[in-house]
Amino acid sequence: MKITIIGTGYVGLVTGACLAELGNDVFCLDVDQRKIDILNGGGIPIHEPGLEEVVARNRAAGRIVFSTDVAASVAHGDIQFIAVGTPPDEDGSADLQYVLAAARNIGKHMNGFKVIVDKSTVPVGTADKVKAAIQGELSQRASDVKFSVVSNPEFLKEGAAVEDFMRPDRIVIGCDDSTEGSTARAQMKALYMPFNRNHERIHWMDVRSAEFTKYAANAMLATRISFMNELANLADQVGVDIEAVRHGIGSDPRIGHSFLYAGCGYGGSCFPKDVQALERTAQEYGQQLMILNSVEAVNEKQKQVLGNKIFKRFGKDLSGKHFAIWGLAFKPNTDDMRAASSRVLLSELLRAGATVAVHDPVAMEEAKRVLELDFADAPQLLKNISYAVNPMDALDKADALAIVTEWKAFRSPNFDQVKSRLKNPVIFDGRNLFEPSVMSGLDIEYHGIGRSVLT
Ligand code: NAD
Numbered sequence: 001m002k003i004t005i006i007g008t009g010y011v012g013l014v015t016g017a018c019l020a021e022l023g024n025d026v027f028c029l030d031v032d033q034r035k036i037d038i039l040n041g042g043g044i045p046i047h048e049p050g051l052e053e054v055v056a057r058n059r060a061a062g063r064i065v066f067s068t069d070v071a072a073s074v075a076h077g078d079i080q081f082i083a084v085g086t087p088p089d090e091d092g093s094a095d096l097q098y099v100l101a102a103a104r105n106i107g108k109h110m111n112g113f114k115v116i117v118d119k120s121t122v123p124v125g126t127a128d129k130v131k132a133a134i135q136g137e138l139s140q141r142a143s144d145v146k147f148s149v150v151s152n153p154e155f156l157k158e159g160a161a162v163e164d165f166m167r168p169d170r171i172v173i174g175c176d177d178s179t180e181g182s183t184a185r186a187q188m189k190a191l192y193m194p195f196n197r198n199h200e201r202i203h204w205m206d207v208r209s210a211e212f213t214k215y216a217a218n219a220m221l222a223t224r225i226s227f228m229n230e231l232a233n234l235a236d237q238v239g240v241d242i243e244a245v246r247h248g249i250g251s252d253p254r255i256g257h258s259f260l261y262a263g264c265g266y267g268g269s270c271f272p273k274d275v276q277a278l279e280r281t282a283q284e285y286g287q288q289l290m291i292l293n294s295v296e297a298v299n300e301k302q303k304q305v306l307g308n309k310i311f312k313r314f315g316k317d318l319s320g321k322h323f324a325i326w327g328l329a330f331k332p333n334t335d336d337m338r339a340a341s342s343r344v345l346l347s348e349l350l351r352a353g354a355t356v357a358v359h360d361p362v363a364m365e366e367a368k369r370v371l372e373l374d375f376a377d378a379p380q381l382l383k384n385i386s387y388a389v390n391p392m393d394a395l396d397k398a399d400a401l402a403i404v405t406e407w408k409a410f411r412s413p414n415f416d417q418v419k420s421r422l423k424n425p426v427i428f429d430g431r432n433l434f435e436p437s438v439m440s441g442l443d444i445e446y447h448g449i450g451r452s453v454l455t
Contacts, residue, residue, distance in 0.1 A: 001025070001191055004077025006102045007084035008035055008066060010046055010161065010269070010336070011119060011154050015083060017051060018165040020058035022194050028066045029073035039066040047335040047362045050162040074109035079187055082130070083119040083154075085269075092276035093284075094123050103130040106147075107137025114147045115184045119154050121214050121274055123281050127151055127174070127207045148184035150175045151207045153214030158268065159333030168195055171202045174210025215281075218274040219292055224259040225266050226298040232262030232450025233305070242450030243432060262449045264404060264430030265302035267330035267339035272299070303341045306402050306430045307348035309447050313426070314399065319353035324398035324422070326391050327405025327431075329363035337363055337370045341430065342404040346385070347374060355384040359394040361407055392417055400426035406433060415442050 001024050005016040008030040020026040030036050035045045042059075044052050058064040067073065074080070084098035099120055106116060116134065118127055127149045138145060151174035156164035171192050177184050189202070196202055205213070232242040242262045250257035266272070275296050282289045314321055330340035337343065342358075349356055360367065364387050375382050388394035391410060395401060401422060403410060411433050419425045419442070426445040427434070436453065439446035 001187070002076055002078050003027070003191070004029060004073045004080045006073065006080060006082050006105075007098070007120070008032075008039065009083065009085065010048065010158055011156065012081070012083035013039075013044065013046065013055070014048065014051060014156060014161040014165050015081060015119060015154070016064055017054040017058060018162060019191070020061075020064040021054050021166075024063065024191075025076075026058070026064040027073050027076040028064060029070065030066070030068060033068055036066045036068050047333075048161050049159065049333055054162060070105045071109045074106055074114075075111070077114070079115045079117060079191060080106055081117045081119045081152075086120045086122055086273075086277075087269075088273040088276055091280060092273075093280035094121070094126075094273070094277040096122065096126060096129065099126065100129060100133045103133035104137050107134035108141075110134075110138075110145055110147065111143075112145060113183065114145075115187050116147055116149045117188070118149065118151045118211070121153060121218075121270065121277075122151075122211055123215075123277055124208045124211045126211060148175075148177050148182075149207070150184050150188060151210035152188070153210060155214070155217065158336055159331060166195075168201060171195060172205065172210050172213050173202055174205050174207035176207050215274050215278040218271055219278055219295070221259050222266060222271040222275050222299070223291060223295050225261070225263075225271075226295040226302070228260050228262045229265065229302045229305075229449070230298050233302075235262075235450035236452045239453055240450070241436070241453045245450075262432060263302075263341075263406075264306050264345070264449065265299050265341045267303075267341050268336060269338040272296070272339045303344040304348065305449060306341075306345050306404070306428050309428050310349070310400065310402065311352070313447070317353055318349060321354045321399045322397060322423075323349055323354055323356045324388075324394040324401045325356055325358040326360075326394065326401065326403045326410050327407055328358055328360035328367045329405050332405055332407045335363040335366045337366045340404075342367070343370065343374055345402060345404060345430075346371065350375070350381040350384055351378070355386075357386045357388050357394040357396070357398065359388040359391045360405065361409060363405075392421060395421035397421075397423050399424050400428060402428040402430065403433060404430050406431035415444065419444065 003019050003024050004027045005012045006029050008028040016026045016028040038045045044055055082102045084102050086094040089095040131149045153172055173188050175185050235242040246260045249255050250260050275292050279289050279292050328342045428447045432448045436446050436451050
């Protein structure tokens with residue numbers, strides 16, 4: 001099938017590459033010339049396991065092209081996926097300017113029937129706005145070309161995006177044109193048929209419910225994390241091991257084990273902004289989402305948990321102190337630094353006078369870029385960060401190690417080396433990677449999240 005993907009970021013590039021892998025003829029559009037140049041030069045602009053190979057294979061086979069040519073992109077695809085960013089506006093609501101710009105571009109150039117698919121995460125009612133934006137452009141040029149707008153939110157996880165796209169646990173399609181045989185429904189069914197061979201994975205619903213489903217999923221996952229973080233903070237007070245509690249409750253099938261890890265807060269491009277956007281939607285309708293309000297507040301506080309533990313141990317003034325930080329990305333297997341907890345910790349430590357040495361397997365370049373923005377008010381502090389090429393090199397002469405991202409490479413370090421390279425054998429573990437009893441056996445002072453069992 002002929003597919004256009006508008007927005008070649010994490011979601012757009014994965015969607016385009018995976019659909020090309022299945023034999024479709026894919027045109028990826030982006031307004032960012034740098035990204036398109038990298039892709040046309042044989043590289044990929046993001047770190048995502050397995051993606052480079054899929055892109056290279058399909059580029060070589062001529063099944064995927066990358067361009068900034070809007071008219072050509074509209075001409076190409078019978079199905080046009082909108083996969084542009086929907087960042088938070090100043091008030092937390094989803095900023096739809098990129099989605100609507102993409103829609104207007106389609107309206108400006110389309111000359112035949114198109115199925116327009118909202119893949120971006122967008123608030124309830126956005127499909128109507130997309131429809132109106134396209135219709136407005138068509139009316140201006142007195143065109144009566146027909147189109148359908150469908151909602152198909154994406155559930156892939158960064159770090160496992162190719163695998164998630166290729167083996168989805170569900171495919172949500174909102175299609176108001178619900179009669180069997182309608183063109184939009186038939187085309188979406190045909191497109192997703194290869195994913196749907198052994199089990200029925202498509203959940204057909206109306207457009208507004210599909211838009212809402214994506215927010216409900218992310219809000220639920222964020223809620224589980226904030227719930228565990230709040231309990232972990234109490235566990236620290238009362239001498240309880242939150243990891244034991246996690247196992248104890250997760251084995252109940254009504255609860256399950258996923259997304260119950262206490263830590264130093266969730267980040268990324270989705271949970272924070274989607275929780276906020278759902279709250280703003282509720283406000284527009286005169287409702288307060290009290291649970292989600294707290295989920296967000298707990299998470300903001302939780303991003304300070306490592307800093308607070310460090311201040312409690314070393315005092316508020318960290319002048320002359322030096323810390324090692326393992327992990328910068330908001331989660332492992334990605335270079336995405338959006339809303340990463342490491343940014344809060346770095347800000348706290350540097351502004352309190354400390355110097356830091358950081359290591360992340362893939363996110364250091366992206367970190368340098370975002371930290372320039374974070375420290376726009378105090379750029380001189382950036383020289384107090386050094387970037388180590390491997391985790392052990394970050395440790396030299398540090399007063400303590402703080403772990404922010406649970407990269408696999410951090411899980412079983414040589415603790416003799418860790419101890420000998422640190423000035424003090426002190427670890428603040430924001431992801432509960434180690435066992436407190438093992439750490440005490442190694443004479444390492446260990447501060448996990450919710451693991452202060454009274455002995
Ligand atoms: P991203 O920032 O990585 O990519 C968006 C791309 O769209 C950018 O490359 C940008 O240059 C491009 N763009 C903006 N306006 C454009 C236009 N008018 N025409 C063509 N290209 C344009 O964003 P992302 O992480 O891929 O997220 C995209 C959407 O998918 C968001 O709504 C997000 O919430 C949702 N989503 C993201 C994830 C994730 O893990 N990243 C998962 C599920 C859903």
